[in-house]
Amino acid sequence: MNVRRLLARPELGSLAGVLLVFGFFAFVAGDRGFLSARGTLNYLEVAAQLGLLAATVSLLMIAGEFDLSVGSMIGAAGMALAIPVAIWGWPMWAGIGLAFLVAAAFGALNGYLVVRTGLPSFIVTLASLFILRGATLGFTRWITSRTRVSGLHEFTTGDPLAPFFSGDPLGIPISVWWWVALTLFASYLLFRTPFGNWIFGVGGDPKAAHAVGVPVARVKITLFIATAMSAALLAVIQVLDTGSADVLRGELKELEAIAAAVIGGNLLTGGYGSVVGGALGALLLGMVKQGIFFTGINTDWFKVFLGTLLLAAVLLNNYLRKKALEAPR
Numbered sequence: 001m002n003v004r005r006l007l008a009r010p011e012l013g014s015l016a017g018v019l020l021v022f023g024f025f026a027f028v029a030g031d032r033g034f035l036s037a038r039g040t041l042n043y044l045e046v047a048a049q050l051g052l053l054a055a056t057v058s059l060l061m062i063a064g065e066f067d068l069s070v071g072s073m074i075g076a077a078g079m080a081l082a083i084p085v086a087i088w089g090w091p092m093w094a095g096i097g098l099a100f101l102v103a104a105a106f107g108a109l110n111g112y113l114v115v116r117t118g119l120p121s122f123i124v125t126l127a128s129l130f131i132l133r134g135a136t137l138g139f140t141r142w143i144t145s146r147t148r149v150s151g152l153h154e155f156t157t158g159d160p161l162a163p164f165f166s167g168d169p170l171g172i173p174i175s176v177w178w179w180v181a182l183t184l185f186a187s188y189l190l191f192r193t194p195f196g197n198w199i200f201g202v203g204g205d206p207k208a209a210h211a212v213g214v215p216v217a218r219v220k221i222t223l224f225i226a227t228a229m230s231a232a233l234l235a236v237i238q239v240l241d242t243g244s245a246d247v248l249r250g251e252l253k254e255l256e257a258i259a260a261a262v263i264g265g266n267l268l269t270g271g272y273g274s275v276v277g278g279a280l281g282a283l284l285l286g287m288v289k290q291g292i293f294f295t296g297i298n299t300d301w302f303k304v305f306l307g308t309l310l311l312a313a314v315l316l317n318n319y320l321r322k323k324a325l326e327a328p329r
Helices: 003-008 012-032 037-062 070-087 092-117 121-144 174-192 194-204 206-211 216-242 253-263 275-295 299-326
Strands: none
Touching (some): 012 253, 012 275, 012 299, 037 174, 037 194, 037 253, 037 275, 070 092, 070 121, 070 253, 092 121, 092 216, 174 194, 174 275, 194 206, 194 216, 206 216, 253 299, 275 299
16 A cells, blocks of 8 residues: 555544544553543443444435434333333333334434435434434423333343344443444445445535436435434433433433544534544543543543544644645645
């Protein structure tokens, strides 16, 4: 791989950031648990829960769109699972299925509205964020008189689907396994299939893509469904892990997922990026969030680090792309 191709890789900046952050916390907090097996699993689990969103959000951003409703979908899908199971006595597998069905339907609606109206996805999904969060709160209070549903652990015993979304296979949280699997699948889809070429084409120039036969509307709607489904996947994992659902779950996760994707080198304007970059961005943020804890610094400062990393990553990625254009072939 020549210098130009190396500098043009969208993951390069985030990889450098991961190595730098890891080295910093290893030096500052290595003897306080950061380098221990438990410490490693802690930041991997935090990164995985964000990475599940970042994988599909990265694909959608490469296609030139945003989904600001994924945070609200986490709360909504969790309640779509919890209420039928805990209140109405449904089997767990049916509640899990309903959560994914609700997510797919809402994602399809988001995509349809973006394609049909021509409005920016930022506006459409910002409205969806408020509508979905408000509807989840209203329906949950109406049905349960509470904003939290607990006691779901007892319904997982003997359920055929529950083991796929809970537990620690080989001592590693299930969310990490799902994160790796989803990242690998999405990366293969992006770089090894015609659909991946369509995603880049739609994000680069949708009119030109449509002119050569790319089903632009179908690609966008499919990706909105994917982001909603990844939010539902995270919701199911959280509900089965904690044994409860809360209408406020997922607050601001949409912004963290976009931040992870941007840190990973995905352009806000679409047409450029990678899923691996988004995964590295999620890993970096997971390290920072848990690394602050191990150093003893008040975790309230996490958002300061998040904003700083986001700005630094954008500047670094722009610099690397500029150098890639200047480098000899």
